[in-house]
Amino acid sequence: xxxxxxxxKIAILGSGNIGTDLLIKxxxxxxxxxxxxxxxxxxxxxxxxxLSLGVTVSADGVDYIVRNPGCCDLVFDATxxxxxxxxxxxxxxxxxxxxxxxxxxxGLMSVPSVNLVDSLAEINVNMVTCGGQASIPVAYAxxxxxxxxDYIEVVSSIASRSAGPATRQNLDEYIKTTxxxxxxxxxxxxxxxxxxxxxxxxxxxxxxxxFAKVKAxxxxxxxxxxxxxxxxxxxxxxxxxxxLGPIIENDRIVVMVRVRGLGDYLPAYAGNLDIINCAAxxxxxxxxxxxxxxxxxxxx
Amino acid sequence: xxxRKIVISDPTLRDGxxxxxxxxxxxxxAAYCKAADAAGVSIVEVGHGNGLGASSLQLGxxxxxxxxxxxxxxxxxxxxxxxxxxxxxxxxxxxxxKPALEQGVDVVRVASHCTExxxxxxxxxxxxxxxxxxxxxxxxxxxxxPALLLEQARKMESYGxxxxxxxxxxxxxxxxxxxxxxxxxxxxxSIAVGFHGHNNLGLAVANSIVAADSGATLLDACARGFxxxxxxxxxxxxxxVLERLGYSTGIDLYKMLDAADLAEKILMKVIPxxxxxxxxxxxxxVFSGFMRPVTRIAHEFGVDPRDxxxxxxxRKIVAGQEDLILEVAKELAVRTVKGCQ
Numbered sequence: 077x078x079x080x081x082x083x084x085k086i087a088i089l090g091s092g093n094i095g096t097d098l099l100i101k102x103x104x105x106x107x108x109x110x111x112x113x114x115x116x117x118x119x120x121x122x123x124x125x126x127l128s129l130g131v132t133v134s135a136d137g138v139d140y141i142v143r144n145p146g147c148c149d150l151v152f153d154a155t156x157x158x159x160x161x162x163x164x165x166x167x168x169x170x171x172x173x174x175x176x177x178x179x180x181x182x183g184l185m186s187v188p189s190v191n192l193v194d195s196l197a198e199i200n201v202n203m204v205t206c207g208g209q210a211s212i213p214v215a216y217a218x219x220x221x222x223x224x225x226d227y228i229e230v231v232s233s234i235a236s237r238s239a240g241p242a243t244r245q246n247l248d249e250y251i252k253t254t255x256x257x258x259x260x261x262x263x264x265x266x267x268x269x270x271x272x273x274x275x276x277x278x279x280x281x282x283x284x285x286x287f288a289k290v291k292a293x294x295x296x297x298x299x300x301x302x303x304x305x306x307x308x309x310x311x312x313x314x315x316x317x318x319x320l321g322p323i324i325e326n327d328r329i330v331v332m333v334r335v336r337g338l339g340d341y342l343p344a345y346a347g348n349l350d351i352i353n354c355a356a357x358x359x360x361x362x363x364x365x366x367x368x369x370x371x372x373x374x375x376x
Numbered sequence: 377x378x379x380r381k382i383v384i385s386d387p388t389l390r391d392g393x394x395x396x397x398x399x400x401x402x403x404x405x406a407a408y409c410k411a412a413d414a415a416g417v418s419i420v421e422v423g424h425g426n427g428l429g430a431s432s433l434q435l436g437x438x439x440x441x442x443x444x445x446x447x448x449x450x451x452x453x454x455x456x457x458x459x460x461x462x463x464x465x466x467x468x469x470x471x472x473x474k475p476a477l478e479q480g481v482d483v484v485r486v487a488s489h490c491t492e493x494x495x496x497x498x499x500x501x502x503x504x505x506x507x508x509x510x511x512x513x514x515x516x517x518x519x520x521x522p523a524l525l526l527e528q529a530r531k532m533e534s535y536g537x538x539x540x541x542x543x544x545x546x547x548x549x550x551x552x553x554x555x556x557x558x559x560x561x562x563x564x565x566s567i568a569v570g571f572h573g574h575n576n577l578g579l580a581v582a583n584s585i586v587a588a589d590s591g592a593t594l595l596d597a598c599a600r601g602f603x604x605x606x607x608x609x610x611x612x613x614x615x616x617v618l619e620r621l622g623y624s625t626g627i628d629l630y631k632m633l634d635a636a637d638l639a640e641k642i643l644m645k646v647i648p649x650x651x652x653x654x655x656x657x658x659x660x661x662v663f664s665g666f667m668r669p670v671t672r673i674a675h676e677f678g679v680d681p682r683d684x685x686x687x688x689x690x691r692k693i694v695a696g697q698e699d700l701i702l703e704v705a706k707e708l709a710v711r712t713v714k715g716c717q
Binding site: 252274275277280 | 432697
């Protein structure tokens with residue numbers, strides 16, 4: 077029965093803010109087991125944290141998985157877009173499932189509240205971006221309920237402290253991937269993404285404002301669909317909240333969302349970490365359940 | 377005595393766009409470019425107030441798309457260099473920067489908030505690899521110490537910037553603040569140093585002169601000070617003062633005065649002036665975009681907007697923290713009531 081099922085073995089590539097936060101969440105998951113936590117420098121804060129949690133660590137990058145293919149069935153890649161382009165073919169050859177948290181966009185863009193089922197069929201899924209995870213459900217709801225979606229714009233603000241070096245190097249990929257995701261999930265003709273790193277102290281919560289230009293805004297319909305999606309999102313990101321709207325201002329639809337994190341590795345302001353990591357964990361847990369069921373079917 | 381040279385970079389058609397909600401049009405761009413070029417301005421910056429790729433519902437849409445503004449300026453700048461302002465997070469290399477360089481941009485200025493220089497690495501190094509002149513800009517620079525400013529400027533130098541401009545985005549500096557920063561930068565960098573002043577305290581020209589005297593070799597200034605709120609350093613005044621002090625800018629004063637007259641006539645709805653609120657926001661060191669929400673919220677809570685500004689300044693709030701205005705106004709309202717008891 078369910079109690080005897082094996083946990084899904086995972087590896088985390090990347091020991092920055094995202095990787096380390098992901099580790100803490102994975103360790104808490106009843107479905108997942110962390111085989112190895114991989115970075116490049118044993119004395120980095122992420123590695124020190126992993127060691128303190130008693131996790132197997134390695135500073136050898138993707139080579140560790142090549143040499144120890146049994147260490148995991150699924151790899152979270154929390155490095156950088158550039159690195160993931162190198163990792164993806166290697167991991168594919170090894171037959172590892174991949175959840176890509178960089179904006180490299182090698183695999184299907186995945187937003188669990190919207191396309192969980194489709195994503196489960198893929199060997200490599202891309203978690204878009206933090207801003208994408210926060211805004212795409214809203215954009216999707218706009219696409220589902222409005223006609224002639226001409227333009228969607230998303231402005232995300234995150235606390236400076238929550239943005240590590242890879243995030244800072246990947247602003248262009250962040251923008252491109254978020255814009256592509258918005259377009260794909262909403263059907264908008266044009267999309268634009270803007271990211272602000274806010275250095276304010278105390279740190280600001282992650283926030284995203286979604287603007288849309290549509291032909292004849294129907295706020296009632298949008299509110300209904302959005303409500304259902306928000307409930308779904310809150311199942312895996314409890315700190316997700318619509319703080320304004322949907323309203324019509326200046327002939328455009330405006331929705332603002334705020335994401336407060338669980339405060340696992342970084343404090344609660346870093347909702348950007350939470351929303352992408354919670355989505356990634358939710359995805360991995362679904363894989364785990366799916367493969368676990370296969371096992372029990374086979375065993376039974 | 378050796379003639380001391382100052383490069384003037386003129387963002388009238390970029391920073392000025394803030395004052396007219398980014399509505400500058402082709403005819404205006406063409407006419408001012410012609411005039412500035414004739415006057416001998418070294419660099420003319422063009423674009424949305426927040427730079428390349430920043431036209432948006434959030435900040436205001438440009439009446440003239442980037443590529444048209446650049447094509448127009450390019451066609452009318454014969455000797456002046458064509459400059460752009462680029463903020464990573466708005467402008468990307470592929471979508472915005474590459475096409476702009478193909479249109480013949482000569483100078484790329486990559487800007488970030490004063491503590492975030494590392495987001496500029498790729499935009500600076502890419503622009504440099506394309507063979508154009510590259511400057512780094514540190515905005516809201518009064519929020520950090522000279523030592524920290526130097527640390528951030530060094531990053532920009534390491535990415536390939538040929539100079540660093542520090543910006544007094546809130547119009548907060550007094551001359552000694554500027555002197556300390558220029559000295560720290562000139563000492564600690566092996567690249568050029570520039571200063572961009574705002575006029576909230578009426579010191580933009582004086583601060584720019586102190587910057588030059590302390591070793592800065594590039595100064596930003598706008599015709600009639602065209603810019604949001606209290607405006608920027610007034611270009612034609614700066615040129616006149618530099619001339620009196622024996623600096624050479626390569627600018628013909630009469631033609632610059634003509635260009636400024638033209639700018640007043642064709643670009644501006646109102647000439648920048650130091651309003652009472654501008655004085656306070658400058659003193660408090662608060663982002664000038666807070667003016668409208670502060671005025672509204674202070675009124676709602678029956679508190680003095682000037683007190684709100686000073687409290688916001690004390691808390692070092694930055695753009696994007698508009699929600700704190702409410703909190704501050706509420707607290708001040710409570711204090712006022714208690715004070716009466």
